[in-house]
Amino acid sequence: MAVRSPSPSIFRPKQAIDQSALEENKALIEGINRRNVLRGAVSLGALSMLTGCDVSDDSAVRSMLLAVSAWNDRVQEFIFRPNHLAPTFSEAQVLKPPRFNAYYPLESVRPVDAATWKLELSGRIADKRPWCAQQFDELPQQELIVRHICVEGWDYIGQWSGVNFGTFLQRVGADLSAKYVAFKCADDYTESIDMPTALHAQTILATRYAREPITDPFGFPLRLRTATKLGFKNPKWITAIEVTNTFTPTYWSSRGFNWFSGI
């Protein structure tokens, strides 16, 4: 492409515009044309209509979907109503025992020994002394009869009681302006939630189900129960809690499930 020499004008720089960037990227620019863009757009649509052809395997499509999922995290943070309570139910509607789910079958559950169990605290927390199981019984107890909804599509009404999570965080001197609360579990599961959800009135560290100590498959001795997130956002057999501003991938979010997963 010939560059016209500019006619003299006070609005123009004395020197001609530097064309080196254009020269260096010539091949790339020539590659951009309407036909190729159209072809790309049309083939995506056409591919999705071909049965059996999985466009999710394409890395560009995959990163686009993950970008939308990250955008959906932000949307869910925006629509979260911190003072809005989830519907609650009567004791007669409670499912006993609750429905089991984990990333492995029921037979593979490894029970936690309450006598040796400790809850480690780390990150932006003033008092990092570990907690033992009895300490949770000494705090005021809160009961939740709420709907548990699994990302798969099933649900049940559960009756959980334990310590309000916001109260717990305040008691240990957590930085309540931090972004995330992250969990580690005895079965190597990892999870994290946003601080507004952690401070929601219906988020508790549960020790009991239907007024009895939680049984092994459901997270004895300590699990999270929040009424505003899907089931998998409620870690069981918690062994460590970290208050942090750094996002770290969690078990299911690193496998493609939406991180925020609010309900």
Add this chain to the structure above:
Amino acid sequence: MPAAHVKSNTRYGLRLHPLPVRVMHWINAAAMIIMIMSGWKIYNDDVIFSWLRFPDAVTLGTWAQHGLQWHFFGMWIVVLNGLVYLIYGLATGRFRRKLFPISLRELVATIREAMAFRLKHDDLTRYNAVQKLLYVGIMLVGIVVVLSGLSIWKPVQFSELATLFYDFQTARLVHFLCMTAIVLFLVVHVALALIVPRSLVAMLTGGPVVKEENA
């Protein structure tokens, strides 16, 4: 009316399907296919009917999480495109002109003609009573599928809306039944478009030029 205006009107006159309608139609078609196929993937993870599981070949995504990713990508397209379409149809008067009134007598007559294979397709620009009813019906289904979908997605944040669908599983069932209605509509709609190929061409090129009161 100045002569120049009349001249330009015959050349660039209103088409049966103005460009915005065609663009929105095909965006919706692609997005609906994404929603249906990814929805089947999500459904398979926890079936509502034990006898019904969708073959992997017709689902979108490798695992459930990919189906969910597609579904929550497609929802933006379906909802935003659908909203613009509804506003356009109401604001331009297109819905009022093309879809109303729906007369019961004409409906019965059209069904009789169709049963006897005597239905005429010579005028693409006028919808018969059955078409009017189906187009209005599928728009209502479209609204219900979005509302029930929002109730499944956010039963707590949108708990006021979710109450309309009784509880979580009934909202899921309504969402599923709306999908079924959309798929049945799609089958009939595509079959008829193929039987009368002029109608398919019209949705691509705009179709015949029509008088303003018929656009």
